[in-house]
Amino acid sequence: DLTKLAKLRWIENRPIPEICRLMGKKRTAIKLSIRTIRNSGLSGLNLTEFEKITVKNQIILEEAKYGRKQP
16 A cells, blocks of 8 residues: 555654564565655545645655665
């Protein structure tokens, strides 16, 4: 569920290992899903407008800090 992943990663600021444990997925699957969210945008996610703005801002901050390739 990409919406749940977005909330865990960028709203709750959970680290990837914890997200893997909570979602029962491997790190590579989580990273691929994060990349999908970044590339596809947030419009398809079931987020409130406030959550979309928060996620978008967090993605921008991560990209500024780590570069585009870092999930």
